Amino acid sequence: MNAAPHSRTLILGIDTSCDDTGVGVVELAGGRVRVLANRVWSQTVHAQYGGVMPELASREHVERIDAVMADALAEAGVTVDELGAVAATSGPGLVGALLVGLMYGKGVAQALGVPFHATHHLEGHIFAAASEAELAPPFLALVVSGGHTHLFDVPHEGEYVLVGATKDDAAGEAFDKIARLSGLGYPGGPAIAEAALTGNADAVPFKEPLQGQKGFDFSFSGLKTAALLAHRAGASAPDLAASFQKAAVHTLVKTTRRAAEATGRDTVVVSGGVAANRALREAFAGTGLRVVFPGRGLNTDNGAMIALAGAAAITAGRAPGTLAEGAEAYAPLAALAPQA
Ligand code: KG4
Ligand code: ZN
Numbered sequence: 001m002n003a004a005p006h007s008r009t010l011i012l013g014i015d016t017s018c019d020d021t022g023v024g025v026v027e028l029a030g031g032r033v034r035v036l037a038n039r040v041w042s043q044t045v046h047a048q049y050g051g052v053m054p055e056l057a058s059r060e061h062v063e064r065i066d067a068v069m070a071d072a073l074a075e076a077g078v079t080v081d082e083l084g085a086v087a088a089t090s091g092p093g094l095v096g097a098l099l100v101g102l103m104y105g106k107g108v109a110q111a112l113g114v115p116f117h118a119t120h121h122l123e124g125h126i127f128a129a130a131s132e133a134e135l136a137p138p139f140l141a142l143v144v145s146g147g148h149t150h151l152f153d154v155p156h157e158g159e160y161v162l163v164g165a166t167k168d169d170a171a172g173e174a175f176d177k178i179a180r181l182s183g184l185g186y187p188g189g190p191a192i193a194e195a196a197l198t199g200n201a202d203a204v205p206f207k208e209p210l211q212g213q214k215g216f217d218f219s220f221s222g223l224k225t226a227a228l229l230a231h232r233a234g235a236s237a238p239d240l241a242a243s244f245q246k247a248a249v250h251t252l253v254k255t256t257r258r259a260a261e262a263t264g265r266d267t268v269v270v271s272g273g274v275a276a277n278r279a280l281r282e283a284f285a286g287t288g289l290r291v292v293f294p295g296r297g298l299n300t301d302n303g304a305m306i307a308l309a310g311a312a313a314i315t316a317g318r319a320p321g322t323l324a325e326g327a328e329a330y331a332p333l334a335a336l337a338p339q340a
Contacts, residue, residue: 009084009314010036010076012108013307014069016061016101017093017121018147019043019052023068024304025076025083028311035131037075038297038304041068047186058096065104072303083112085320087310090118091328098327106323115320117310121301122148122333123160127312128294128305129269135292135312140265142256144280145272145300146172146187149218151256152334153263157316160334163259164216171248171274174220178227178244182237192241193277199238204230206247208254216259223247245279253283260289267292273300 008029015022021041027034041064046052073080088105091098102118109116125148126141137159141152149166169177172189179188184195206226209219227244235243252274260268267290274280276299284291298305313320 009311010078010082011085011087011307011310011314012072012083012105013119013124013303013305013310014065014086014088014101014105015121015124015301015303015306016065016097017089017091018097018301019046019057020301021061021064021068021101022301022303022306023065023072024302024307025072025078026304026307026311028314031315032134033130033308033311035295035298035304035308036078037072038302039068039072039075040297040300040302052094054094054096057094058100061097061100065100069104080108081112083108083114085109085115085117085310085314086112087117087119087306087313089121089124089306090325091331092121093327093329095327095329098329102325102327110323115314116323117313118321118325119306119309119313120331120333122150123309123312124305125271126152126154126269127309128271128298128302129292130308130312131295131298131304133292135269138265139267139269140256140260140263141269141271142252143272144171144252144270144274146170146176148272149220150333151216151218151259153259153265157312158318162332162334163263164218164255166218166220167210168219168221169224171218171220171252172272174224174244174248175274177224178240181228181231182240184237184241187273189274189277192245193279195238195241196245196279197238199236199240199242201242201246203239204235204243206243208247209251216255216262218251218255220248245277249277249280249283252280253287256284257287257289266290271299275299
């Protein structure tokens with residue numbers, strides 16, 4: 001479906017890939033997008049287990065999705081029959097959890113007789129930034145979340161070349177684990193950022209990961225081990241938080257800047273939960289690159305970002321998927337580009 005320049009399409013977006021039930025509504029009008037609603041139910045049932053329990057996540061999505069959908073429609077001020085397209089995450093993620101939102105989205109699309117777009121979770125994270133600025137390839141996209149640290153080159157619409165990724169932990173995972181070991185709680189990212197405000201960022205020396213590499217990969221396990229040793233040696237939580245945050249921000253910004261130089265891209269999208277980090281935003285602002293971050297509430301998992309990716313697919317004239325598309329636990333957005 002190719003949207004006519006002056007048409008207005010309301011797109012429903014659903015994400016149930018992990019432990020957040022997200023439903024959003026986006027308006028696509030005259031080639032421009034606007035987020036009308038973004039409702040997320042964050043599951044708390046997992047906290048007692050110290051990690052996400054897949055089966056509990058699926059059940060809670062089933063219990064919550066109707067209410068989250070009703071809230072999203074109310075926030076957008078629209079009725080369900082006004083929706084013109086549906087996008088839902090098909091992967092990657094927890095299969096049982098994904099299936100809930102995917103089937104729900106297909107059901108809505110079929111009932112309304114509107115196109116259905118099975119959407120990649122990372123494409124959602126990237127297009128979350130379309131809430132803030134027009135996003136037209138070519139650009140680089142750094143997705144930094146609890147499950148991903150991926151750097152893509154996006155030379156053309158719908159084409160993703162993975163130029164770098166973490167070799168071990170995701171960036172957000174490192175924030176979470178270091179917060180836990182220093183007793184700062186969960187989720188670790190916001191807790192580290194808060195504690196860092198009163199800490200000395202030079203108190204704990206961290207060695208730069210993968211220093212001197214020719215490629216654009218990331219690694220956080222060394223920082224994690226160094227943090228554990230510093231904690232045992234008596235480093236305070238604020239000092240550890242400030243020093244780790246400085247090291248993590250440095251490696252993310254330096255590697256992305258090198259990739260921008262190597263590819264000649266001057267626009268960089270930085271998205272995913274860790275993109276909410278203020279120190280990271282400030283460091284990227286100092287690079288001279290055009291850096292686009294998602295708007296408030298669109299960094300961590302949500303449904304509006306999936307609707308925004310759906311809007312991009314519609315604008316590009318990509319054919320909608322069929323209702324036969326299944327959920328994929330492992331779904332690479334792109335193959336790793338051969339490294340020079
Ligand atoms: O995108 P997201 O909701 O989940 C995945 O798809 O993985 O990201 C969640 C991650 C968590 O690891 C959380 O600690 C991190 O994003 N995060 C942050 C901040 N806010 C959330 N990390 C650093 N600074 C923040 N302000
Ligand atoms: Zn995510």
